[in-house]
Amino acid sequence: MREITLSQAVNEALAEEMRRDDTVFIIGEDVAEAGTPFKVLSGLVEEFGTGRVVDTPIAEPGFMGLAVGAAMTGTRPVVDLMFGDFLYLIMDQLCNQAAKTHYMSGGKMRAPLVVRTNLGATRRSAAQHSQSLHALVAHIPGLKVALPSSAYEAKGLMKTAIRDNNPVVIFEDKLMYNDKAPVPEEEFLIPFGEANIKRPGTDITLIGTSSMVQVCEKAAEILSCEGIEAEVIDPRTIVPLDEATLLASAKKTSRVIVVDEGHQSYGVTGEIASRINEKAFYHLDAPVLRMGAMDVPVPFSPALEDLTVPTPEAVAEAARRLMSGEMIHAA
Amino acid sequence: MREITLSQAVNEALAEEMRRDDTVFIIGEDVAEAGTPFKVLSGLVEEFGTGRVVDTPIAEPGFMGLAVGAAMTGTRPVVDLMFGDFLYLIMDQLCNQAAKTHYMSGGKMRAPLVVRTNLGATRRSAAQHSQSLHALVAHIPGLKVALPSSAYEAKGLMKTAIRDNNPVVIFEDKLMYNDKAPVPEEEFLIPFGEANIKRPGTDITLIGTSSMVQVCEKAAEILSCEGIEAEVIDPRTIVPLDEATLLASAKKTSRVIVVDEGHQSYGVTGEIASRINEKAFYHLDAPVLRMGAMDVPVPFSPALEDLTVPTPEAVAEAARRLMSGEMIHAA
């Protein structure tokens, strides 16, 4: 299969959906001629024009609100939010308006829109350009949340998101834009709520999201050399969450680590770990472990930043501890 | 001891701290003559004047940002956010600015401010005036989060919050403003990170936050009649979280339910449950159960709204299930 970058995959997904459905448009800062600072959208304005690839002023709440109204009246906006850290600016329009429109209207109105943004640290971009804030939106009923972990998922999930009749927030890992992966030439969609077993295994389950899928895969390779066969699962969407696949694996391996790049406390790992604890408790040989980003603002200094994100070595080490039955915390 | 309402308790806390420290001021919508729609601040403007009880235009991001700058330059603002649902509007100033100022400046600047706001449904206020959004801010390093469960805590935690050198978000339960509780006449503060054992018990631990403390207490009463002695614990602050007290109780009773009025998914219950699972796993006879608000926007209709929040009966029922060993989910 041909290999393309995550950036190209997103670009293809958008182009295909824009060709298929002329109510789809892109709106955000420097999305047209510039094709975004990450150059993900290059070429789209040439094909679809500035009427459908719309450059905005630097007014995130404003263009998010505009997208909600546009979505409510018959279009499918894809809102380009340059950095995931700017989510804070659009929370009201996204969570008070878009997320609640369908419910508050008793099902009579809807807001089919996509917010495409990103996450991920270790790019030396400091505290306001490095956050992974997907937990915030996952907490709000009415929103769906997708976390592609490679070019393949980036394409398939984006196409599904655009066709979904609900607001969807999709977080790309900004460090992965140039990473290549096999992506079919022919059209495909990835349904929401279907986890992907990236690597089958029998001894321990590593659940990773987004950037952390690769981290888990690398950890699994390390462990495999030591005779520990880890199963690596990528939920792909955290809302909806494919509990069945996660539970089946947990019951099979009896040991689980959940790895996510958001801050650990009050974040994604707690939810996934809790569901597994609740529903597979009597199958577990050890508590579900969680590894999130450190609960600190992301520091600029390279000497500090790299300490804040889970690494394959750290995941492998945690897995070894779980396997050996030596559980530091559980007194 | 004399009894006063939660509303009076907050008012007293503010008045005392404003007398003690003339850098403390209140800023928000209709806080002065009107004393807020809930009338919590009545009388303060008469004592402290409009220079320290400052009515603002309806511009939450603006006055939150102003408060950050004021805090960074030597004052201690108490930001009055009329409804917790408006948190979405101030997230950028609160989470990108206030929360990170100390860290990003390498400890050289700080933003000692308080956001006082509220939470709680069942007031027939519909989806945009009924949310309990404390999980969102609990996820952000640099912020502290307090959840008073009675007039006593409302006073003691507010005073601590104002003296704290960090940004603190304090959520009052808007249904509790008129509820009375014993509050000492003499000055007292409640330190952050110290949970309160509201009711000692031996058979099961009920951890409740804010509005859910009373729900847990009522559930404990019901259970007590049936011979089940529940220990009810109020963490009082969720950041910092008093893990030690929660873990000690969990280890003692071996069964835990966490009850919180935020949406259940990706919220507060997941974090607390996970920490207990992680660190008291081998002491637990059953998985930690979670009961949050239903994952739906809050409906207006009274016929629906009451279904969305945990009740004493529901908590008692869950406790019975846990006690009986019959765990529906854990297959």
Added chain:
Amino acid sequence: MAQTKTNTEDYLRMYAQMVRIRTFEDTANQLYLSAKMPGLTHMYSGEEAVAVGICEALTTTDRITSTHRGHGHCVAKGAAFKEMFCELLGKEEGYCRGKGGSMHIADQFNGNLGANAIVGGSMGIATGSAFTAKMQGRDDVTVCFFGDGATAQGLLYEVMNMAALWKLPVIYACENNGYSEYTATAEIAAGSITARAEAFGIEAHQVDGQDVLAVNTLTQDLVARARKGEGPFFLELMTYRYHGHHVGDINREYYRSKDEERDWKDNRDPIVKFRGWLVDQGVASEAEIEAMNAEIKQDAAEAVEYALNARYPAESEVDMHVYADIEHALAPHTA
């Protein structure tokens, strides 16, 4: 009173719509005072000429966004009493199946995209609705209602900038009733409200919001121009709310005087003024007007009676409509 080019039928419909709003509010107020209505509500009484003057210049395919003080806009845009009262009472037959209530009432069929409990919260939505019209080459216009207090929200300036840059068919209608909650406008709005729109290159007008014909004539003109791509526009409508900020706001003297209230009610009531004009001009007789009033009262009484007896939504609805295309959000497979 300003003259307009509309005919008798239009005049009478405008009058009836104003009376319908007043009657709706009086009835709702009664429901609240007799503790039959759950929650909180904000009365539009006194401001009827604004909603009616504007909405009568619109067609059903034109859209509006509304506010927390939204009953007037809803009636003016064509909603029926029955579904409105059902909504206010949280009943299944309400416009939003009881899920929205007073602060979120919407009527998609008539182009009302909904009330909003976030002050200024619908400014983006209105602008987006105008964006859709432009993108799809349709000529419909969207009116964004909001109060003087809402002009403090930065969102307004963000979307006005975009609307001006892209010439969107949207009319920003600022209902300046002199207060935001318990605070006078002068205390919360610096400078000039119309100048703020003009600074973004948007043509702005201040108009007497108690004069339904003045409002209607101006709006007709602006709507026609907006359809031709000459938008956006900005209107500041000078008006007054008779009741408190919300139904529970009874003691108002610390922020406004009884004299002031009396003056507006006695001398500037939009219904009384328009009624006088109709009779003067021979458009309708006193008797005809009384008959209209009585009929509307009767309608309201019947609708409220119906609504009081109507069914609440079934409990199973609680997790419906969280997501489009998912019947029950909390069904086991998605929970």
Added chain:
Amino acid sequence: MAQTKTNTEDYLRMYAQMVRIRTFEDTANQLYLSAKMPGLTHMYSGEEAVAVGICEALTTTDRITSTHRGHGHCVAKGAAFKEMFCELLGKEEGYCRGKGGSMHIADQFNGNLGANAIVGGSMGIATGSAFTAKMQGRDDVTVCFFGDGATAQGLLYEVMNMAALWKLPVIYACENNGYSEYTATAEIAAGSITARAEAFGIEAHQVDGQDVLAVNTLTQDLVARARKGEGPFFLELMTYRYHGHHVGDINREYYRSKDEERDWKDNRDPIVKFRGWLVDQGVASEAEIEAMNAEIKQDAAEAVEYALNARYPAESEVDMHVYADIEHALAPHTA
């Protein structure tokens, strides 16, 4: 060139400060191009007269807030090269112990409340700083720097409204360099930027941002008036950035022409212009100026050398400064 009342020493310091900014940026650019500097940075070159003209009208107790393009403000407000380069390289001796980097550099001691990576993010902070001054009866003034692109953020209008209502001693300084990222200002700003401030009742001025004396004279006047409670004020400073939006923005021809860039550099360079004036007026000789330039270059070279060899913060710092008064946020008792 506008005349001012300051003396020789002031002129020479202004010149030196402009050269120091240019030199700092050239050095930082080299660091980046040689892959010695982590992350991303935005060059201030071309805009020196703005930061220097304004900051030279301020005292140390006056405060500023800065932007993502913040090195110029930082130098102009009095920062030292050594701590600045250490910060850009993430070293322990940096102004923020390496935790902030280019986009968050701050210098509390000299009243620089910090750069900000959120466009418009410091508008509230500046206004709050002015609020403190007023509340505490001090006469210091705060200047809020931001770009033309940032005028699209609603926050500006929210805080201008409050500053105007409360007469806060704040000066909003809009550095209009013609672009926000890769987009020309005309495409993202409708109407007039100064009129937007004026609509809130704020006195606004447009000034040539390449003329350091013009900027300084006007600012001195406004600062004096702001100290007396006549603020707030608004300045639109017409200027130009020589480099790309950020250091990696190399191919710029799709959004601006080489001719345009050349014109600004060749004909409107603020340093060249001011240097000519200094020589013309006999304030300094060419030789004296060359000596100053050389000394500054030497300073920068030494500072960067120092910074390159300086220590990174210890790993244990990673969870320090999360909370004031908590040494390590992740110590077991709080984790």
